Amino acid sequence: MTPQQNDLLCRVEGDAPMGKVMRRHWMPVCMSEEVAERDGPPRRARLLGEDMVVFRDTEGRVGVLDEQCPHRRASLVFGRNEECGLRCLYHGWKFDVNGQAVDMSSEPVDAKLRESMRTRAYPAREAGGFVWAWMGDPENPAPFDPPVWTKAPDDKIAIVKIHAACNWAQVLEGSIDSAHSSSLHSSNMPTATDVSGSTxxxxxxxxxxxxxxxxxxxxxxxxGFRYAAIRTPIADADKQDYVRTTLFAAPFTVMIPPTDRYRLIQMLVPIDDVNCMFYWIAWHETKGISTEAWRQFCDATPGIDIDPITFRKYRNAENDYQQDRAAMKAGDFTGIKGIPTQDMAMWESMGPIADRSHDKLGSSDRAIFEFRKIMLAQAKGTGSEAPEKGWRNADLFTFEGMVSHSDDWREVSPPT
Known part of the structure; x- marks a missing residue:
């Protein structure tokens, strides 16, 4: 890739073409649990370089507004969330979830400004444990379709959220890279002789x-695309392959191979040009894993492993991710706790925006090639203008398990 192509792929702020691609899709702003309380504390959010405030009003409606008050640009994050509106502390101007001013304490009661005053409000929906916002044309939002994991009950959906201090594309390229898991995560995903699939x-x-x-x-x-990573199994290698399939749904969603207990989806959401929010959803219609157990498994528990407000990691580049060299000598491959933090140590070490012009790609990087081709075509306007959201189609699925040499992985049945 040239430096110009790299910028086209990565940059999302302002009028950047990739930002325009993102604005054709509903985007996750935050988890619903962050604004669970009616009249509770407002929360900051940032997407595509735009600062927002998210709050739940007295009636339970969720609002997503421009963070800055339109009066004198003070932050509404510090505001009072009360009586169906968010009130700016500076002069008392108050806005409802639709952005309409419902009180302007510093203005005369008969001021015409009261009738017309609005702040930017992003159309918002809730589904699957998330608050979603539409950042495109506010007059023409695309229909909102609930994501595939809403097929599971709420108590069978678990979400990990972590800030990544690097560009969204290098995070996503990690998510679609099946080869790295056999090395980077080998201590968390060890070989076992008594299993036939990911257990x-x-x-x-x-x-x-x-x-x-x-x-x-x-x-x-x-x-987008799907691909199979085909490995030689321990048992009956002359008759079967161990196959793991991954789906990429443009622009920022990856469905990775499941375990025997839960399905797995990642969303790699651009905060701005050089920051990304990493969401990892574990879900299943009947089995699943609790939110507490999922966060413990990932070493991503708010207040223990990550900041509960900003979701920045306590193990980060400044402290070398608290890498334990003694643990490495004792057999741990990375010495870094948690699959997501192991990934982020690699992603963030590439720099805020990786210089892909220096990459030396190999045969195991075919999915990376495909992702770059698809998204560059999207940014240039030479690809599909609105790709189907295949991850919301119940007929599409990821697979992991044994496939006979005589069978085609494309034709395996959906998992139960």
Whole structure:
């Protein structure tokens, strides 16, 4: 890639073409649990370089507004959330979830300004544990379709949220890279001889293969692509392959291979040009994992591993992710706690925006090639203007398990 292509892929702020691509999709602003309380504390959010404030009003409605009060630009995050509106502390101007001024304490009661005053309000929806916002044309929001994990009951949906101090694209490229898990996460995903597929315990995912160089096969789809990482299994290698399939749904969603207990989806959401929010959803219609257990498994519990307000990591670049070299000598591959933090140590070490012009890609990077081609075409306007959101289609799924040499991975049945 050239530096110009790299900028086109990565930058999302202002009039950047990739930002315009993102604005054709509903975007997750925050988790619903962050604004669970009616008249509770407002929360900051930032997407595509725009600062927002999110709050739940007295009647339970969620509002997503421009963070700065339109009067004198003070932050509404410090405001009073009361009586169906958010009141700025500076002069008492108050706005409802639709952005309409409902009180302007510093203005005469008959001032015409009271009738017309509004602040920017982003159309908002709630589904699947998230607050979603529409950042495109406010007069023409796309229809909102609930994400696929809303098929599961609320208590079968668990979410991990972590700030990544780097560009969204290098985070997403990590999510679609099946080969790295056999090395970087080898202590968390060890080889086991007594399993036939990814088997989740409270602390590990056991795998039936020690193959570190998967063979990749990619298939284009209307929503992006899916691919199979094909590995040699420990058992019956002459008859079968161990196959893990991954889906990329443009522009920022990845469905990764499941375990025997839950399905897995990641959303890699651009905060701005050089920051990203990482969401990892574990869900299942009947089995699943609790939110507390999921966050413990990922070493991503708010207040213990990450800041409960900003979701920035306590193990970060400034303290070398608290890497434990003694643990490495004792057998731990990375010496870094938690699968997400192991990933972020790699992603963030590339710099705020990785210089892809220096990449030396190999055969295991086929999904990376495909992602870059699709998203550059989107940014240039030469790709589909509104790709299907295939991850919301119940007929599409990820798979992991054994596939006979005589069978095609594209034709395996959906998991139960």
């Amino acid at each position: 989740a315990t409270d602390s590990q995912w056991l795998r039936p293969s020690a193959d570190k160089s998967p063979r990749l096969q990619v298939e284009r789809t209307p929503y």
